[in-house]
Amino acid sequence: MPGANKSSDFHPDLRRIARLTPKQVVTPVTLPVIRLVTRKMWRRVPKDVEALTLPSGVGVRLYRPTGVTGTGPALLWIHGGGYVIGHPGQDDELCRRYARTLGATVVSVDYRLAPEHAYPVALEDCYAALTWLARLPSVDPRRIAIGGASAGGGLAAALALLARDRGDIALAAQLLVYPMLDDRTVGRDEPDNPGLRLWNRTSNKFGWSAYLGDADPEVAVPARRTDLSGLPPAWMGVGTLDLFHDEDLAYxxxxxxxxxxxxxxxxxxxxxxxxxxxxxxxxxxxxxxxQCALLRRFLTPAAA
Structure with a gap:
């Protein structure tokens, strides 16, 4: 429903925190500082989390459910950060919650970032992690979901398309949390809504430019793909004061x-x-x- 998002009234639960949240964080100037702080902040790995380097060279964090035996469901999680910042450690608590709530093995990908690593590097990193996850003895390969937030949600959408096209892994579901899906949003004429926080049109232009590099947007950008048939069931969530509101609902x-x-x-x-x-x-x-309600529905084995 493009154009439906005009109000800048914050949800009652969010009004106080919204006043303290910046409208923009990521710029070419702040990028090195944010990366430095992020890496230092999440350098230590909690005792209940396994940090691994896969044969492909991709780093992952592994979160195992407690009290679960045999094979079970799994979730591949992809962190956000506009394709240019972020670290799997930022979602440690979130991934623990998914593992605990769903009784699922959760893997978070430490994919390589743009602009140093433009498309398709991050996507291939995520695919390598997905294929590794599908081979874990504790994972039922028929009950794997993928998900991510912001740029991670955009990568999850792209990964669903890639998995469909390659045909090696049949995904059970895709979790798209306010995903960054469409580079064409940067070309809209109307001014930014005053209620936007963390990510605005300027950040979006920088993130997409860094990620795409010289790639063909018709191939690299999920919202530009013409054939969406055969994809796994999806959950899409977004706020009305999110820059991605219109593109997400359109997708x-x-x-x-x-x-x-x-x-x-x-x-x-x-x-x-x-x-x-x-x-x-x-x-x-x-x-x-x-989110968990949908994942339970599609990760629960069918009755015999």
Whole structure:
């Protein structure tokens, strides 16, 4: 529903934190500093998390569910950061929650970042992690979901397309949390909504330019792909004060039109990354529970 997002009224649970949240974080100037701080912040690996380097050279963090035996479901998680920043450690607690709530093995990918590593490097890193995950003895390869937030959600959407096209792994579901899906959003004429937080049009232009490099957008950008048929069932969630609101709903409509089941969760008055900024807020908890409800549905084995 392009053009539907005009109000800048924050959700009651988010009004206070919104006043303290910047409208923009990532620029070419701040990029080196953010990366340095991020790496230092998440350098230490918690005792309950396994940090591994795969044969492909890709780093991952592994979160195992407690009290679960035999083979079970799995989730490949892809962190956000506009394709240019981010670290799997930023989502340690979130991935623990997925593992605990779903009884699933969760793997978070430390994919290589743009602009040093433009498309398709990050996507291939995620695919390498996915194929490794599918071979784990504790994982049922028929019950694997993929998911991510922001740029991670964009990579998850691209990974779903890649997995479909290569035909090696049949995914059970895709979790698209306010995903960064369409580079054409940077060309819109209207001014930024004053309610935007963390990621605005200037950040978006920088992120897409860095990620795409010399790649063909018709191939590299999920929203530009013409054939969305045969993809796994999807969950799409986004706030009305998110720069990606319109592009996300447009992609959800196209998934549905292509015959892909797609559950859409629109949070009125929520800005980009709200659930990470205020994870204990009631609105954030409901957002997470909605994701888990869909994952349970598609990761639960069919009755014999």
């Amino acid at each position: 959800a409509e196209r998934l549905t039109a292509a015959g892909v089941p797609c559950e859409v969760e629109v949070v009125k008055g929520a800005f980009h990354g709200f659930d990470g900024i205020a994870p204990k807020a009631v609105v954030s908890q409901a957002f997470f529970n909605s």
